Amino acid sequence: MVVGQVAEGRDLVVLGGGLGGYEAALRAAALGRTVMLVDRAGVKGLGGECLHRGCIPSKVLIERAHHDGFDEYLADRGPVVEDLRAAVERQVRRAGIEVVEGQARFLPGERIAIDRPGELPSFVQYRHAILATGSRPVEVPALPFGGAVLDAAGLLALDELPRSLAVVGGGAIGVELGTALARLGVAVTIVELTDRLLPGLDRDLGPFVGAALGALGVRVELGAAAVGHADGVLRLERDGAALEVAADRVLVAVGRRPNTDDVGIEATGAVLEAGGLVRTGDTGLATPRIAAVGDVRVGPALAHKAAAEGRMVAEVLSAVVGHRDVGAVPLIVFSDPEVASVGATAADAAASDGELVVGTVPLRASGRARTMGRSDGLVRLVAERTSGVILGAQVAAPHASELISTATVLVEMGAVLEDVDGMVLPHPTLGELFGMAAAAAVQASAA
Numbered sequence: 001m002v003v004g005q006v007a008e009g010r011d012l013v014v015l016g017g018g019l020g021g022y023e024a025a026l027r028a029a030a031l032g033r034t035v036m037l038v039d040r041a042g043v044k045g046l047g048g049e050c051l052h053r054g055c056i057p058s059k060v061l062i063e064r065a066h067h068d069g070f071d072e073y074l075a076d077r078g079p080v081v082e083d084l085r086a087a088v089e090r091q092v093r094r095a096g097i098e099v100v101e102g103q104a105r106f107l108p109g110e111r112i113a114i115d116r117p118g119e120l121p122s123f124v125q126y127r128h129a130i131l132a133t134g135s136r137p138v139e140v141p142a143l144p145f146g147g148a149v150l151d152a153a154g155l156l157a158l159d160e161l162p163r164s165l166a167v168v169g170g171g172a173i174g175v176e177l178g179t180a181l182a183r184l185g186v187a188v189t190i191v192e193l194t195d196r197l198l199p200g201l202d203r204d205l206g207p208f209v210g211a212a213l214g215a216l217g218v219r220v221e222l223g224a225a226a227v228g229h230a231d232g233v234l235r236l237e238r239d240g241a242a243l244e245v246a247a248d249r250v251l252v253a254v255g256r257r258p259n260t261d262d263v264g265i266e267a268t269g270a271v272l273e274a275g276g277l278v279r280t281g282d283t284g285l286a287t288p289r290i291a292a293v294g295d296v297r298v299g300p301a302l303a304h305k306a307a308a309e310g311r312m313v314a315e316v317l318s319a320v321v322g323h324r325d326v327g328a329v330p331l332i333v334f335s336d337p338e339v340a341s342v343g344a345t346a347a348d349a350a351a352s353d354g355e356l357v358v359g360t361v362p363l364r365a366s367g368r369a370r371t372m373g374r375s376d377g378l379v380r381l382v383a384e385r386t387s388g389v390i391l392g393a394q395v396a397a398p399h400a401s402e403l404i405s406t407a408t409v410l411v412e413m414g415a416v417l418e419d420v421d422g423m424v425l426p427h428p429t430l431g432e433l434f435g436m437a438a439a440a441a442v443q444a445s446a447a
C-alpha cells in the first residue's frame with residue numbers, strides 16, 4: 001500500500017471488519033491467502049456493528065435488565081465488548097492478516113482507495129475483494145436522528161435512563177430494547193405501522209410477546225404511524241385520527257439500509273438491487289473478482305448469516321468450493337418469551353396444498369416450563385408429509401434462542417419425524433417438546 005496514485009498489489013482485500021468481514025478474512029488466511037482487511041476504525045472496529053453497537057451490547061442490556069439493573073449494564077457493557085474485540089484482534093493477528101484503518105472505496109482497474117481524515121488517500125490493487133461494509137439504520141423523515149430521537153446505537157450508549165421511551169418499529173430490535181427498558185422501570189410505548197408485532201416472523205409467535213409486554217405495562221400501538229416529536233410528546237396518526245404518547249426519548253428502529261452507496265460500487269461492474277443490496281449469485285460473487293457478504297447481501301440482516309457467508313465466499317474465491325449453500329438461517333428475537341424460527345413455517349404449510357404437515361405442542365405441555373412458571377408459548381415442527389423430512393421449526397419459550405439450534409440441526413441434517421419421535425430426550429426439559437411436536441406431526445401425516 002502506498003500513498004499517491006501508484007497502487008501496491010494485494011492478493012485479497014476485505015472491506016469491513018464486522019463478522020462477515022473478519023470471518024471471511026480468517027477463513028481466507030487459513031486457506032493460504034494473503035489478506036488485507038480495511039475497516040473505518042481499524043483494529044478498534046473489529047467485530048463491526050454486532051459487537052460494538054448491536055447484538056452484544058443489546059444482550060448485555062437484556063440480561064442485566066432481567067437479573068440486575070441499569071448500573072450493572074453501565075459497568076459491564078464496555079468491558080464485555082472490549083474483551084470480545086481484543087479476542088478477535090488476537091485471532092486476526094495470529095492469522096497474519098494486515099488490518100488497515102480507513103474508509104475504503106473501489107476505483108476502476110481493480111484498485112481500492114483508502115481514505116483517512118486529514119491524510120492523502122492510499123491505494124491498493126487487488127486480485128480479489130470482499131465487500132462486507134454492513135448497514136446503517138433507516139431514518140424516518142418526520143423523526144430525524146439527533147437530540148431525543150435515537151437509533152439503537154444511541155439508545156445503547158445512554159448513561160441515564162429516560163422516564164419514558166417511545167419505540168418506533170415493532171420488529172426484533174424495537175421489541176428487544178423496549179422490553180429491556182420496560183423491565184428497568186421506563187414507561188415504554190411501542191408503535192408499529194403494520195397490524196402486528198414482529199411482522200417478519202410467523203404470525204403465531206407475536207401474540208405471546210404482545211401478552212408479556214402488556215403484563216410488563218408496555219403500551220403497544222399497532223397500525224399507527226409516528227409523524228413527529230416535540231416537547232416530550234410523540235405524535236401518531238392512525239386511520240386519520242391523532243394520538244399522543246409521552247416520550248422523553250424516541251428509539252427509531254424501522255429497518256436498516258446497506259452501506260453500498262459510498263463504496264464506489266459503480267467502478268466494479270457489480271450491480272445494486274433496489275434498496276442498495278449487492279446482486280450476487282448463490283456463490284456470493286458480484287463479479288468474478290468481488291464477493292459481497294452480510295448486510296450488503298440479500299437475506300436477513302443477521303450476524304450469523306454474515307459470518308457463514310464470509311466463510312463461504314473465502315472458499316469460493318480460493319477455489320476450494322464452487323458453491324456452498326449457507327443453509328437454513330435461524331431467526332431469533334430475545335424478547336419475553338424468546339421466539340425463534342428456522343426454515344419452513346406454518347404459513348408455508350398452509351400454502352403447500354397438503355404437502356407439508358405441522359406438529360404443534362403448547363408450552364404448557366412441558367413439565368419443565370411449568371416448573372419455571374411459564375405456559376405461554378409453543379414448539380412446532382414443519383415437515384414433508386410423505387417423507388417426514390423436517391423442513392422447519394418455530395419456538396416461543398424461555399431459551400428459544402438456544403432451543404432453535406437443535407431445530408436447525410434437525411433441518412440441516414435432514415432428520416425425519418419418526419426418528420425424533422423415537423428419540424429418548426431428557427426429562428424434564430424444554431427439549432422434550434421437539435419429541436412431542438414430532439409425534440403430533442406424525443399423527444397429522446396419518447390423518
Ligand SMILES: Cc1cc2nc3c(=O)[nH]c(=O)nc-3n(C[C@H](O)[C@H](O)[C@H](O)COP(=O)(O)OP(=O)(O)OC[C@H]3O[C@@H](n4cnc5c(N)ncnc54)[C@H](O)[C@@H]3O)c2cc1C
Nearest residue numbers: 016018020040048049050054055104134294295301302303
Ligand atoms: C441493536 C441491534 C441488535 C442486533 N442483534 C442481533 C442479534 O442478536 N443477532 C444477530 O444475528 N444479529 C443482530 N443484529 C444484526 C447484526 O448486527 C448485523 O447483521 C451484522 O453486524 C452484520 O454484519 P456485517 O459483517 O455484514 O456488517 P457490520 O457488522 O455492520 O460491519 C461492517 C463494518 O464495515 C465498516 N465499514 C463500513 N463501510 C466501510 C468502508 N467504506 N470502508 C471500511 N470499513 C467500512 C463498519 O465500520 C463496520 O465495522 C443486531 C443489530 C442491531 C443494530
